[in-house]
Amino acid sequence: MKQAFVAARYLVSLVAVSVAFTLVCFAQQATGGQAQGGQQAAPAAEWPADSVGMLVAEWTRAKNWTKEYLDKMPEDGLSHKATPEVRSFAEQMIHLASANFLYATRGAGLTNPHQGKNLMTMDEFKTKAGLTKLVMESYDFMIGGIKAMNADKLKEKIQGRGMTLTREATIRNGFEHQTHHRGQTTIYLRMKGVVPPPEPFQ
Amino acid sequence: MKQSIKAFRYFVSTLAVSAALGLVCFAQQAAPKAIQGAAATSAATDQISVLVADWTRARDYTKEYLDAMPEDGLGFKPTPDIRSFAEQMLHLAAANFAFVSTASGKANPYQGKQLEKMEEYKTKAALTKIVMESYDFAINAAKNVDLKKADEPVKFFSFDLTRGSAWSKGFEHQTHHRGQTTIYLRLKGVKPPNEKLF
Numbered sequence: 001m002k003q004a005f006v007a008a009r010y011l012v013s014l015v016a017v018s019v020a021f022t023l024v025c026f027a028q029q030a031t032g033g034q035a036q037g038g039q040q041a042a043p044a045a046e047w048p049a050d051s052v053g054m055l056v057a058e059w060t061r062a063k064n065w066t067k068e069y070l071d072k073m074p075e076d077g078l079s080h081k082a083t084p085e086v087r088s089f090a091e092q093m094i095h096l097a098s099a100n101f102l103y104a105t106r107g108a109g110l111t112n113p114h115q116g117k118n119l120m121t122m123d124e125f126k127t128k129a130g131l132t133k134l135v136m137e138s139y140d141f142m143i144g145g146i147k148a149m150n151a152d153k154l155k156e157k158i159q160g161r162g163m164t165l166t167r168e169a170t171i172r173n174g175f176e177h178q179t180h181h182r183g184q185t186t187i188y189l190r191m192k193g194v195v196p197p198p199e200p201f202q
Numbered sequence: 203m204k205q206s207i208k209a210f211r212y213f214v215s216t217l218a219v220s221a222a223l224g225l226v227c228f229a230q231q232a233a234p235k236a237i238q239g240a241a242a243t244s245a246a247t248d249q250i251s252v253l254v255a256d257w258t259r260a261r262d263y264t265k266e267y268l269d270a271m272p273e274d275g276l277g278f279k280p281t282p283d284i285r286s287f288a289e290q291m292l293h294l295a296a297a298n299f300a301f302v303s304t305a306s307g308k309a310n311p312y313q314g315k316q317l318e319k320m321e322e323y324k325t326k327a328a329l330t331k332i333v334m335e336s337y338d339f340a341i342n343a344a345k346n347v348d349l350k351k352a353d354e355p356v357k358f359f360s361f362d363l364t365r366g367s368a369w370s371k372g373f374e375h376q377t378h379h380r381g382q383t384t385i386y387l388r389l390k391g392v393k394p395p396n397e398k399l400f
Contacts, residue, residue: 046249046349047249047349047352047353047366048352048353048364048366048367049353054366054367058370082280082385082388082389083385083388083389085388086385086388161400163400165400169252172256172370173399173400175374176373176374176377176399177397179374179377179378179381180377180380180381180384180397181381182378183377183378183379183380183381183382183384184381184382184384184385186381186382187280187284187382187385187386188385190280190283190284191280191281199375199378
């Protein structure tokens with residue numbers, strides 16, 4: 001009987017230790033879970049912290065920069081082509097605007113206000129005033145579309161041109177596109193004897 | 203003795219249950235950490251891989267421009283008061299080094315040198331080499347970007363940027379200047395490379 005007693009005491013103490021272990025273990029798990037939840041609320045390794053704000057700032061700067069190009073080109077320079085086989089200054093700008101509408105439509109999930117129209121052939125965009133209005137409208141459409149999204153929506157993956165990109169990456173591709181074409185028109189201005197606007201990289 | 207054996211069997215089975223509980227518990231604790239770690243790494247890797255992919259695409263696109271321009275077009279200027287094709291490319295390369303150095307904190311290997319003015323880069327081979335080197339400097343730095351520092355303010359000449367915005371503006375800058383050289387190619391009768399937006 002004495003041995004049984006000893007065994008029972010061992011048993012009780014083991015159960016106690018086991019319960020204690022389990023309690024500690026669950027407590028640690030609960031704490032771990034909270035810490036994990038806390039990290040999800042404030043992701044540190046994402047940039048920029050304000051992705052919507054940064055895109056809005058970049059597109060606003062791009063809009064103002066392109067506006068300076070339009071302002072600097074004299075009315076008679078709209079049809080200027082560097083060589084006969086390339087787009088005229090106006091056609092470059094219409095191409096840039098059409099693409100802005102398309103990228104915003106896809107990237108921000110909007111409806112293209114000029115869907116089905118061939119902007120390139122329309123007479124109303126062949127004056128400086130009409131052209132400027134259209135190009136500015138395309139930037140405002142993009143900026144409005146970005147402002148209507150939040151950081152999570154920008155991270156959504158969408159299909160386009162046979163590949164999967166985030167909305168943010170699609171909008172950045174659109175940004176690259178307008179930079180590329182505005183860049184080309186720098187030389188059109190030079191060839192018309194106009195000093196192009198300085199680069200606003202702030 | 204029989205009771206003692208019985209007690210010993212209780213003892214062993216309790217130990218086993220305890221050990222099993224302990225194992226399950228540690229496994230549960232370890233699992234969420236592993237998942238959490240994997241998720242954080244994959245988000246970070248995604249942003250870094252986009253940055254690396256963009257700069258690699260930009261390098262390949264610019265390489266096509268350099269390949270397309272004949273040797274005798276390097277000194278070509280559409281108008282006398284602007285940069286030649288080679289000077290545009292050297293300006294682009296110098297700015298790649300400068301923007302990326304600011305963005306990443308890595309020392310600019312050409313600090314203090316006026317690449318645009320250096321005659322040694324005005325052959326197609328040497329020009330291509332330094333321009334590609336500037337993109338490789340960017341791509342290597344991009345691979346090791348510390349995303350936690352991306353919102354840190356940095357000075358780029360007189361501009362107030364963040365490390366992250368120095369990356370984007372550097373990218374924009376090379377797009378802008380390569381874009382200009384499209385017309386140089388056209389004026390030399392060369393059909394420029396197709397746009398490489400993806």
